[in-house]
Amino acid sequence: xxxxxxxxxxxxxSKKLAFVSTESKNxxxxxIAEGLKQNTQAILEANAEDVILAQKSTDVRxxxxxxxxxxxxxxxMLNEDRIKAIAADVIKVAVLKDYVDDVIEDRVxxxxxxxxxxxxxxGVIGCIIExxxxxxxxxxTLCLKSGxxxxxxxxxxxxxxxxxxxxxxxxxxxxxxxxxxxxxxLDSTDRAIVHEFLKLHEYIDLMIPRxxxxxxxxxxxxxxxxxxxxxxxxxxxxxxxxxxVQKAVPVVINSKTRRVSICNALDTLLxxxxxxxxxxxxxKRQLEKYKVKIYADKRVYALFEGKYPYLQHAGEMxxxxxxxxxxxxxxxxxxxDEAMEHIEKHGLRxxxxxxxxxxxxxxxxxxxxxSACVYHNISTQFTDGGQFGLGSEVAISTQKLxxxxxxxxxxxxxxxxxxxxxxxxxxx
Amino acid sequence: xxxxxxxxxxxxxSKKLAFVSTESKNxxxxxIAEGLKQNTQAILEANAEDVILAQKSTDVRxxxxxxxxxxxxxxxMLNEDRIKAIAADVIKVAVLKDYVDDVIEDRVxxxxxxxxxxxxxxGVIGCIIExxxxxxxxxxTLCLKSGxxxxxxxxxxxxxxxxxxxxxxxxxxxxxxxxxxxxxxLDSTDRAIVHEFLKLHEYIDLMIPRxxxxxxxxxxxxxxxxxxxxxxxxxxxxxxxxxxVQKAVPVVINSKTRRVSICNALDTLLxxxxxxxxxxxxxKRQLEKYKVKIYADKRVYALFEGKYPYLQHAGEMxxxxxxxxxxxxxxxxxxxDEAMEHIEKHGLRxxxxxxxxxxxxxxxxxxxxxSACVYHNISTQFTDGGQFGLGSEVAISTQKLxxxxxxxxxxxxxxxxxxxxxxxxxxx
Numbered sequence: 001x002x003x004x005x006x007x008x009x010x011x012x013x014s015k016k017l018a019f020v021s022t023e024s025k026n027x028x029x030x031x032i033a034e035g036l037k038q039n040t041q042a043i044l045e046a047n048a049e050d051v052i053l054a055q056k057s058t059d060v061r062x063x064x065x066x067x068x069x070x071x072x073x074x075x076x077m078l079n080e081d082r083i084k085a086i087a088a089d090v091i092k093v094a095v096l097k098d099y100v101d102d103v104i105e106d107r108v109x110x111x112x113x114x115x116x117x118x119x120x121x122x123g124v125i126g127c128i129i130e131x132x133x134x135x136x137x138x139x140x141t142l143c144l145k146s147g148x149x150x151x152x153x154x155x156x157x158x159x160x161x162x163x164x165x166x167x168x169x170x171x172x173x174x175x176x177x178x179x180x181x182x183x184x185x186l187d188s189t190d191r192a193i194v195h196e197f198l199k200l201h202e203y204i205d206l207m208i209p210r211x212x213x214x215x216x217x218x219x220x221x222x223x224x225x226x227x228x229x230x231x232x233x234x235x236x237x238x239x240x241x242x243x244x245v246q247k248a249v250p251v252v253i254n255s256k257t258r259r260v261s262i263c264n265a266l267d268t269l270l271x272x273x274x275x276x277x278x279x280x281x282x283x284k285r286q287l288e289k290y291k292v293k294i295y296a297d298k299r300v301y302a303l304f305e306g307k308y309p310y311l312q313h314a315g316e317m318x319x320x321x322x323x324x325x326x327x328x329x330x331x332x333x334x335x336x337d338e339a340m341e342h343i344e345k346h347g348l349r350x351x352x353x354x355x356x357x358x359x360x361x362x363x364x365x366x367x368x369x370x371s372a373c374v375y376h377n378i379s380t381q382f383t384d385g386g387q388f389g390l391g392s393e394v395a396i397s398t399q400k401l402x403x404x405x406x407x408x409x410x411x412x413x414x415x416x417x418x419x420x421x422x423x424x425x426x427x428x
Numbered sequence: 429x430x431x432x433x434x435x436x437x438x439x440x441x442s443k444k445l446a447f448v449s450t451e452s453k454n455x456x457x458x459x460i461a462e463g464l465k466q467n468t469q470a471i472l473e474a475n476a477e478d479v480i481l482a483q484k485s486t487d488v489r490x491x492x493x494x495x496x497x498x499x500x501x502x503x504x505m506l507n508e509d510r511i512k513a514i515a516a517d518v519i520k521v522a523v524l525k526d527y528v529d530d531v532i533e534d535r536v537x538x539x540x541x542x543x544x545x546x547x548x549x550x551g552v553i554g555c556i557i558e559x560x561x562x563x564x565x566x567x568x569t570l571c572l573k574s575g576x577x578x579x580x581x582x583x584x585x586x587x588x589x590x591x592x593x594x595x596x597x598x599x600x601x602x603x604x605x606x607x608x609x610x611x612x613x614l615d616s617t618d619r620a621i622v623h624e625f626l627k628l629h630e631y632i633d634l635m636i637p638r639x640x641x642x643x644x645x646x647x648x649x650x651x652x653x654x655x656x657x658x659x660x661x662x663x664x665x666x667x668x669x670x671x672x673v674q675k676a677v678p679v680v681i682n683s684k685t686r687r688v689s690i691c692n693a694l695d696t697l698l699x700x701x702x703x704x705x706x707x708x709x710x711x712k713r714q715l716e717k718y719k720v721k722i723y724a725d726k727r728v729y730a731l732f733e734g735k736y737p738y739l740q741h742a743g744e745m746x747x748x749x750x751x752x753x754x755x756x757x758x759x760x761x762x763x764x765d766e767a768m769e770h771i772e773k774h775g776l777r778x779x780x781x782x783x784x785x786x787x788x789x790x791x792x793x794x795x796x797x798x799s800a801c802v803y804h805n806i807s808t809q810f811t812d813g814g815q816f817g818l819g820s821e822v823a824i825s826t827q828k829l830x831x832x833x834x835x836x837x838x839x840x841x842x843x844x845x846x847x848x849x850x851x852x853x854x855x856x
Contacts, residue, residue: 109817362848371844373844374846374847388845389537421803423675
């Protein structure tokens with residue numbers, strides 16, 4: 001099988017790559033950035049093919065929602081500026097600190113053994129990416145910088161774009177000390193092949209699915225190697241009775257509307273029943289500007305009925321929806337505990353926030369809510385590797401182990417224990 | 429199902445436990461230690477039942493190997509000293525640093541948001557333990573100290589012992605601020621129930637199998653939650669042509685014979701063809717004392733034939749065996765690269781060591797061999813949380829993510845990102 005051959009090749013390349021210096025890795029990344037810029041025309045042509053195909057076909061993932069389809073095309077489409085931005089992101093990765101060979105601990109034990117805990121690459125990273133071709137380059141360059149080989153499966157809707165991007169990266173690596181075999185691309189739109197891909201634990205050390213909750217769930221259930229699930233979020237914002245309306249409204253609007261197609265966009269707004277009428281008035285005016293559709297629970301519906309044009313009754317399923325659109329679910333709660341219970345029940349442990357002026361309540365919320373990112377009085381859209389000062393991000397992990405929340409180069413390393421001695425043996 | 433009820437109860441308890449102070453957790457641990465000592469008689473009686481049953485029955489896991497069965501009984505059997513040691517280990521855990529609430533990072537971003545990365549408990553830890561009832565107490569107390577609830581499935585051969593140990597722990601917790609529901613025990617010897625246990629990802633955040641490679645493999649394949657595989661190792665020691673014989677022989681003997689029933693005991697000895705005859709002479713004399721059985725490849729067999737009483741031809745399977753006994757596989761190699769390739773092919777990434785006086789060769793071995801613990805000129809039996817200064821250990825992880833090698837309290841935590849602001853919204 002070509003799949004196994006590719007995986008083996010990646011494994012072999014990863015062993016060479018572990019010995020490549022930071023300087024050489026950075027040089028390779030600069031070459032990739034250069035290659036992307038020089039090949040802008042080729043990328044745009046391939047991308048145009050993908051976009052045309054995507055526009056023709058109904059969104060295969062959701063026949064009922066054309067807006068979803070538009071959002072998908074927005075994520076897929078590249079232009080000159082976006083390609084420049086992708087190349088600039090590669091340079092950003094080159095500038096980032098290299099964690100490989102970092103000594104986390106260094107101790108001399110009583111028996112004179114020198115024990116070190118040293119960061120090392122993980123090996124081969126598998127990545128399944130839905131749409132957003134910029135992620136292909138992001139992930140590949142972050143993997144290379146951290147000394148890992150990468151095996152990428154892109155979405156079928158982006159296959160032409162990804163094929164060209166990977167070719168450009170491999171050509172650039174061919175002129176560097178990084179083995180070009182360290183980037184492998186699963187050049188197939190056959191869905192069945194994903195099953196085989198997920199069973200390659202002998203060669204792939206970690207699988208990162210980047211996309212919908214559905215994809216992540218599928219990968220978790222079928223992968224035989226460890227998985228870091230990323231993306232897929234039901235983001236909650238709770239407006240407490242002690243919220244400052246002047247802060248609350250902009251935070252809601254920014255959380256929902258700044259960008260709607262990303263995972264940190266607000267999905268469910270929870271409002272304490274004692275929040276003043278002023279909040280609802282101001283919120284309504286702002287939401288209307290963006291034509292945000294509200295899926296309202298009974299109490300919120302009653303409050304907005306006849307006063308807000310884009311109103312609809314929420315079904316119970318709407319509180320488990322990632323909207324990725326100008327729409328969200330809004331619910332009234334009797335207490336902060338009810339809000340936290342709702343988050344516990346419906347949340348996917350990504351980002352959840354509170355707006356309140358009560359310090360003690362804020363702290364209780366931050367400590368109790370079991371999510372990767374918990375915020376007080378800020379927009380949920382801050383969940384981002386760049387915003388967190390990580391330089392970039394591989395993904396936003398929604399699981400608890402290894403890496404949680406936005407993670408980048410550090411999360412792409414593991415460690416080994418190295419002990420050096422002089423013939424020491426262990427006492428009985 | 430009582431299983432689901434227990435898991436839910438553990439989840440609820442874990443939420444309370446996350447708020448319990450270090451001092452209160454430590455007090456609870458002291459109570460457990462006290463309880464174990466006061467109930468020594470009850471533990472010994474229950475353990476005697478288990479031992480008698482184990483002696484009567486053939487080892488169900490390996491009908492062909494009675495010695496394996498003896499090693500199992502050694503691991504199962506408790507006496508007053510061992511119970512004292514278990515209680516002493518609990519006190520050691522109480523004395524250890526509490527990682528919960530540790531601030532890993534604390535930064536004020538340009539936009540005046542204060543971003544912290546804070547250690548938090550994982551939640552509910554599931555643990556499947558084969559034999560060794562001391563591990564039950566070890567794991568439970570480490571979980572409690574790190575703010576986690578624990579749900580334990582012991583081996584059927586230790587069920588009476590485990591039942592009493594868990595009862596003692598819960599009684600002790602009943603007199604403390606730690607909810608006694610934070611310790612749950614799967615009181616069943618029904619093997620089918622393990623399948624259900626492994627599907628409780630809604631409540632159990634992490635599953636730790638402690639036992640044979642077979643168990644770990646089974647758990648990895650069947651668990652729906654993240655797994656940290658622990659135990660199960662093919663430990664290699666490579667004697668380089670530049671080895672100092674005076675160091676090499678004691679390192680081999682200690683690696684193989686200090687204790688044979690633990691995972692860091694040597695399984696495969698690889699010897700460079702140019703190692704001097706003196707090494708073989710000395711090694712033979714020492715091994716004979718312990719009646720160590722050698723599964724030898726052709727060249728080693730030829731060298732030892734007629735001169736060593738416990739000699740046998742190695743089959744290819746013997747290089748994939750975890751012996752847990754006074755026996756090991758021995759193979760001659762033509763080069764260090766051949767040794768490293770053998771380790772790559774047969775190893776389980778636990779502990780692998782080299783004996784050599786050549787610094788550059790040692791460093792290449794340490795960097796190239798992809799194992800949790802890589803050693804130069806010391807016994808493989810140093811792989812141990814206590815020896816590493818971790819105070820104790822939950823397990824020795826043979827996977828690359830989250831925790832690798834011996835891990836204890838730090839590995840039982842995760843982190844969350846907490847951001848506090850004053851109404852900040854994200855720029856377009």
